[in-house]
Amino acid sequence: xxxxxxxxxxxxxxxxxxxxxxxxxxxxxxxxxxxxxxxxxxxxxxxxxxxxxxxxxxxxxxxx
Amino acid sequence: xxxxxxxxxxxxxxxxxxxxxxxxxxxxxxxxxxxxxxxxxxxxxxxxxxxxxxxxxxxxxxxxxxxxxxxxxxxxxxxxxxxxxxxxxxxxxxxxxxxxxxxxxxxxxxxxxxxxxxxxxxxxxxxxxxxxxxxxxxxxxxxxxxxxxxxxxxxxxxxxxxxxxxxxxxxxxxxxxxxxxxxxxxxxxxxxxxxxxxxxxxxxxxxxxxxxxxxxxxxxxxxxxxxxx
Numbered sequence: 001x002x003x004x005x006x007x008x009x010x011x012x013x014x015x016x017x018x019x020x021x022x023x024x025x026x027x028x029x030x031x032x033x034x035x036x037x038x039x040x041x042x043x044x045x046x047x048x049x050x051x052x053x054x055x056x057x058x059x060x061x062x063x064x
Numbered sequence: 065x066x067x068x069x070x071x072x073x074x075x076x077x078x079x080x081x082x083x084x085x086x087x088x089x090x091x092x093x094x095x096x097x098x099x100x101x102x103x104x105x106x107x108x109x110x111x112x113x114x115x116x117x118x119x120x121x122x123x124x125x126x127x128x129x130x131x132x133x134x135x136x137x138x139x140x141x142x143x144x145x146x147x148x149x150x151x152x153x154x155x156x157x158x159x160x161x162x163x164x165x166x167x168x169x170x171x172x173x174x175x176x177x178x179x180x181x182x183x184x185x186x187x188x189x190x191x192x193x194x195x196x197x198x199x200x201x202x203x204x205x206x207x208x209x210x211x212x213x214x215x216x217x218x219x220x221x222x223x224x225x226x227x228x229x230x231x232x233x234x235x236x237x238x239x240x241x242x243x244x245x246x247x248x249x250x251x252x253x254x255x256x257x258x259x260x261x262x263x264x265x266x267x268x269x270x271x272x273x274x275x276x277x278x279x280x281x282x283x284x285x286x287x288x289x290x291x292x293x
Contacts, residue, residue, distance in 0.1 A: 006169065007105040007169055010108065011105060011107050014112065014161075014165045015111060017158065017161050021154065021157065021158055029274055029275060029278060032282075033278060036285060040285060043289060
């Protein structure tokens with residue numbers, strides 16, 4: 001088995017922590033972007049529904 | 065791909081950060097010589113110091129944006145100041161963690177209260193940590209933006225004090241590498257340090273722009289939601 005010195009363990013821990021924190025940060029940002037995408041989809045759907053409702057109302061208005 | 069990265073500077077910045085991080089890791093583990101005094105553990109220096117300098121840089125950038133908000137009423141400066149301070153705090157956490165690991169292997173202690181640079185960095189970190197308590201305890205609006213800007217400006221005073229503490233205190237435990245006579249290390253060590261610093265700054269700048277884009281998108285969506293209500 002490969003012998004690892006104490007210094008090597010500490011160096012690995014220092015670099016590992018930085019890598020892990022950056023990874024967690026990117027994960028949080030990715031989750032937030034996912035939420036924003038869902039909100040955007042919801043708002044787009046609402047605008048589409050409004051437009052459709054407006055178009056239906058216009059069709060129902062009697063002419064003359 | 066070339067034209068795509070030209071059209072999207074953030075993608076180019078992320079690519080550059082990736083390249084620099086890979087280059088710095090390769091230099092640290094395959095190029096730079098092992099320090100004669102501290103041995104292998106000295107390699108923590110190449111991540112700890114760039115992370116600490118990045119934290120200082122983002123606190124200073126946050127203060128600069130706060131000044132722009134108060135002075136020029138620059139639109140979006142408050143949000144930029146907030147995101148910069150958020151980045152500074154994240155890199156501050158990393159500074160404290162990597163510093164503690166280095167202290168344990170070099171001095172035999174996780175923390176030394178007698179070391180003024182450590183304590184002053186902790187004070188700076190806690191000061192900016194409290195910034196978020198202020199920000200989230202006040203209703204969003206111009207008053208909150210002004211209060212946060214003033215707070216961020218006060219904090220910037222602590223940066224030179226924290227940076228110069230070790231030189232003013234003249235203590236011997238925490239190493240002083242950058243003196244008035246220049247960097248106290250070999251050319252290859254200094255080159256590796258510069259690449260690591262550039263890597264950390266570009267990585268932090270990428271994260272800053274990604275977070276800022278997310279926050280801007282969030283606020284626009286909120287406006288849109290209010291308009292549709």
